[in-house]
Amino acid sequence: MRFGARIFKTGLAVIIALYAAHLLGLEPAFFAGLTAGLTIQPSIYRTYQRILHQVQANLIGAALAVIFGLAFGQEPFVIGVVVMISIAIILKLGLDSSTIPVTIVTIVIIMGNSPDDGYAMFALARFSLIMLGVFSAFLVNLFFLPPKYENKLYDEIFATTENAARWIRLITRQDTNVQARREDLEESREKLVELDQLYLFYKEERNYFRKTKFAKARKVVLFREMLTATRELVHVLGSLDERENDFYHLPEHMKRLVQQQMDHLTNYHGRILARYSGKVTTQMTDFMSEEADEGNESLTESFMNSYDYKELSREEWLNLLPLIAYIIEYNSQLDHLDRLVESYFTYHQEDDN
Structure with missing residues (x-):
């Protein structure tokens, strides 16, 4: 059993909402707790955005509940009609569809058990309970364990890259299960799908200080290119896996070239990522880039010659062409990623460590 930050924050938001409701004398308090649990989002920005949409959606639901309740009563049929109209308006206005469940809760608790007298005040009290839960979730996300997506994104990219590189080294040495x-x-x-979602969360995080705003914009570009590089590496691994038999039947000198080139590239990739985290300097980067480019030329030339000199059949050559293209x-x-990292540190020296 694992209790992550989001699980902890969800429980904390419910606790705060329940205590706040009791302190303010708003009953039943569990409505506030329910709303707080439904409103917690994976990022501060998303919680803020959710609040804006939630306030609008609940105002729509509460207003319709009061109007229809006063005009037609609180029969189940009327409640159902109010729910349908509210959903239609929310979708028409382009509000987040995830606000619909809480809006339905608002409508039902206003119309489901309302007194004959003081109906408007009763609706206001119930609406306040819902908003209390929404704001409790926002405060928890803002002040308690705010997500650090940059660190998590980097660690996940690094781990995925290292894992793929390890398998490629094993395949090229014919030593793999x-x-x-x-x-x-x-x-x-x-994992690449999860990384795309993590990157989106990181991209959504807002910087409100001019000093860090431009650095964040550059980092967003950097992480996008890091993801692309890792995705290309996984493509190479997938291509090697798919064409394993054809690779093993290559002439020895070509197998050695592929092995050496992938060793160069994966080492180069690891050094770029280490450079971003401040673990290495730039002294070897240019040399590794030149070494990889030379290996690329040798591999491409050897592959083209293998067809001209009939070392590979036409079918084998065509089957291995995607692998060579992925490596290139x-x-x-x-x-490209190397140049971006160096450019980043040129303008943001304070982040070098």
Whole structure:
């Protein structure tokens, strides 16, 4: 059993909402707790955005509940009609559809058990309970364990890159368990989807100080390119896995070239990531880039000659062409990422460590 930050914050938001409701004399307090649990979001910005949409959506639901309740009563049929009209208006206005469940709760608790006298004040009290839960969730997300997506994103990218590089080294040396490799490859592909979502959370985080605003904008670009480079590496791994037999039937000098080139590229990739985290200097970066480019030329030339000199059949050559193309694209992406990292530290020396 694992209790992550979001689980802890959800529980804390519910606790705060319940205590706040009791202190303010708003009953039943569990409505505030329910809303707080439904409103917690994975990022501060999303919680803030959710509040804006939630306030609008609940105002719509509460207003319609009061109007229809006074005009037509609180029959189940009337409640259902109010729910349908509210949902239609929310969608028409382009509000977040995730606000709909809380809006339905607002409508039901206003119309489901309301007194005959003081109906408007009763509706206001119930609406206040809902808003109390929404704001409790926002405060918890803002002040308690705010998410640090930059660190998490970097660590996940680094781990995924290292794992893919390890499998490539094993494949090129014909020393790998096929079943374990393919299970890990599938996990790596799933991890890329998770990384895309994590990157979106990081991109959504807002900086309100001019000093850090431009640095954040550059980091967003950097992480996008880091993700692209890792994705290219996983493509190379997938291509090697798919064409394993064809690779093993390559002439020895070509297998050695692929092995050496992938060793150069994965080492180069690891050094770029280490450079971003401040673990290494730039002294070896240019040399590694030149070494990778030379290896790329040698591999491309050897592959083209293998067809001209009939070392490979036409079918084998065409089948291995995507693998060589992935390796070339991976090399190109690493050169681009390297330049971006160096450019970043040129303008933001204070972040060097």
